[in-house]
Amino acid sequence: MASIGILDGLLKAFGEELTTLHGELSTRLTAPLAAADVVATVESTLDFPDAGVLYLEGERVPYTSRAETSFGGLVRNPLIASAHLAGTEVADGSRSFSQLHRLRGDGLVTRAAGSALDRLGWRHGERRPLAIPDTAYRALLRVLLYLERGLLSSLLRVLDAALLTQSRSGVAGTLLPQPNRLLAALGTFSSQDVGRPLYVGERVYRVREVAADGSSLDLQPGAGVWWCAGNFGDGNDVSYRIPPFRVLELPDTDPGIVLVDLVFSGSSLGPPSYLLGDILPGVPELTPGGWPLGHEILEDELEDGATFLCWYLPGLPDEDLFRTMLEEVVAAGVDVRLNSLLAV
Amino acid sequence: MSALSEGFGHLVGTYGGWGDNDTGYGDPFHVTGAYVLSPADGRIPDDGGAVVRLAGAFATAGPYTVTLGGKTCRSGVAGRASACFTNTARTTLAFVAPRLAPGDHDLVLEWAGGSETLTAALRTVRRHRASEVYALRRLLPPARRLGARLLDDERLLIGSEELP
Numbered sequence: 114m115a116s117i118g119i120l121d122g123l124l125k126a127f128g129e130e131l132t133t134l135h136g137e138l139s140t141r142l143t144a145p146l147a148a149a150d151v152v153a154t155v156e157s158t159l160d161f162p163d164a165g166v167l168y169l170e171g172e173r174v175p176y177t178s179r180a181e182t183s184f185g186g187l188v189r190n191p192l193i194a195s196a197h198l199a200g201t202e203v204a205d206g207s208r209s210f211s212q213l214h215r216l217r218g219d220g221l222v223t224r225a226a227g228s229a230l231d232r233l234g235w236r237h238g239e240r241r242p243l244a245i246p247d248t249a250y251r252a253l254l255r256v257l258l259y260l261e262r263g264l265l266s267s268l269l270r271v272l273d274a275a276l277l278t279q280s281r282s283g284v285a286g287t288l289l290p291q292p293n294r295l296l297a298a299l300g301t302f303s304s305q306d307v308g309r310p311l312y313v314g315e316r317v318y319r320v321r322e323v324a325a326d327g328s329s330l331d332l333q334p335g336a337g338v339w340w341c342a343g344n345f346g347d348g349n350d351v352s353y354r355i356p357p358f359r360v361l362e363l364p365d366t367d368p369g370i371v372l373v374d375l376v377f378s379g380s381s382l383g384p385p386s387y388l389l390g391d392i393l394p395g396v397p398e399l400t401p402g403g404w405p406l407g408h409e410i411l412e413d414e415l416e417d418g419a420t421f422l423c424w425y426l427p428g429l430p431d432e433d434l435f436r437t438m439l440e441e442v443v444a445a446g447v448d449v450r451l452n453s454l455l456a457v
Numbered sequence: 458m459s460a461l462s463e464g465f466g467h468l469v470g471t472y473g474g475w476g477d478n479d480t481g482y483g484d485p486f487h488v489t490g491a492y493v494l495s496p497a498d499g500r501i502p503d504d505g506g507a508v509v510r511l512a513g514a515f516a517t518a519g520p521y522t523v524t525l526g527g528k529t530c531r532s533g534v535a536g537r538a539s540a541c542f543t544n545t546a547r548t549t550l551a552f553v554a555p556r557l558a559p560g561d562h563d564l565v566l567e568w569a570g571g572s573e574t575l576t577a578a579l580r581t582v583r584r585h586r587a588s589e590v591y592a593l594r595r596l597l598p599p600a601r602r603l604g605a606r607l608l609d610d611e612r613l614l615i616g617s618e619e620l621p
Contacts, residue, residue, distance in 0.1 A: 118602075118603075120597075120601065120603065121603045121604060124590065124593045124594055124597075124603060125506075125587075125590050126506070127589075127593060128587050128589040128590030128591070128592070128593045128594075129506075129587045129589075129590065131587075131589035131592075131593075132587035132588055132589040132590070136587060136588045136589045137588055138585050138586070138587070139585065139586045139587075139588055139608065140583075140585050140586055141586065141608070141611075141613060141614075143613060143614070143615050156583045156584075156585075156586075156613065156614040156615075157502075157582055157583035157584060157585050157614070158585075159500060159502055159582050159583065159584065159585045160585055161585070181582055182582075182583070199613065200609065200613055202586075202608055202609075204588075
């Protein structure tokens with residue numbers, strides 16, 4: 114057996130790793146392949162997928178099976194299929210995501226997951242709030258990293274992202290004479306829904322009125338920045354989602370400063386409704402020296418280890434100061450645990 | 458002195474639940490339930506270098522001498538040559554496969570307390586080609602004898618003999 118030199122061995126090792134990372138596996142035909150052949154005899158199928166796509170001299174050939182030295186079930190395109198000689202390179206075209214693609218994906222909010230998503234958030238100064246799943250954190254980062262900050266619409270998106278998993282969704286029907294009315298079973302909607310945003314796909318509407326028996330609601334075709342007139346036609350397949358909060362604008366404060374009214378539907382999430390003003394009676398005083406107002410979202414039972422998800426608007430000096438301010442104004446006996454501060 | 462009490466005092470009974478001849482510190486004479494953990498399909502390339510991991514209840518932490526197809530495997534750890542060791546929990550043992558001709562190969566584990574043979578444990582198949590290997594070779598001057606710089610210059614792998 115011939116020995117392998119150190120340099121050759123190293124090059125081979127590096128080459129194998131680089132190929133795994135971003136290259137393409139390949140092998141060679143050991144017998145000629147005619148234009149109509151559906152089985153290709155090759156040197157090896159080691160590490161090739163059981164079914165996938167091969168490239169032979171520019172010809173794309175899907176296959177459906179593989180043995181130790183052959184690919185079977187070749188799907189040859191009669192328009193481009195041609196004969197190939199023995200020794201022709203057969204490249205694996207099945208790897209839609211190489212390791213390098215995955216590495217790149219880890220840098221994208223839409224594709225990163227788990228610790229990769231955490232690293233992405235850290236790099237942008239947005240830590241993952243405690244107990245926030247990937248879905249909500251991803252939605253949150255998409256808002257925090259890409260949206261223009263300080264706008265009411267941005268705040269709405271942040272709220273929606275943070276509480277994504279607590280949204281209520283369903284399918285409602287519509288009738289043509291009343292295009293802005295969603296119909297559902299008795300008791301589906303409640304008066305708590307009035308004023309809340311309602312998502313249909315990517316569109317956001319606002320609930321204007323709910324029938325007394327909870328069987329329908331009217332959407333508000335307002336002139337706000339985050340809802341628009343609804344017209345769903347006549348059908349029975351309107352998929353909607355209602356986040357567990359309302360956003361109330363304060364007319365006497367700067368744009369973007371809002372009060373959050375949380376409306377939880379689940380029994381384990383506390384009382385049916387909280388107004389921020391009820392929790393923090395001193396909210397207007399939260400702006401000493403002209404600092405912007407902070408927001409909070411109640412996530413759990415207030416009286417039993419309440420958890421807040423808090424953030425602040427641009428211009429707030431630092432997190433500690435905000436924490437101090439918040440602790441000063443909350444009612445005595447309420448346990449304030451700042452989950453995370455997110456710049457909006 | 459009974460063979461059952463050598464070195465560890467007198468043992469009560471001849472079976473302690475961990476195999477015969479149990480000394481109270483595990484069974485140094487057997488590897489229980491060893492199987493190839495990775496690669497999962499038990500196929501390795503014929504040009505060697507694949508890291509193979511065995512799983513099982515290993516008798517000792519090592520050193521083990523692993524022989525595959527009659528060739529001694531390297532440990533893959535700097536300074537340890539062919540002396541292979543398990544992980545701390547003695548549940549996995551790693552080694553590096555040598556170059557072998559295509560086919561099924563028996564795996565022999567040898568250690569101070571005994572030996573174990575896993576019949577047809579691994580199957581060697583022809584290697585695939587890695588495009589980056591040729592790209593790297595092309596970066597170096599031709600005077601360096603590093604093998605083919607192009608895939609077309611490689612010998613076609615037909616047959617089952619071990620290639621030089």
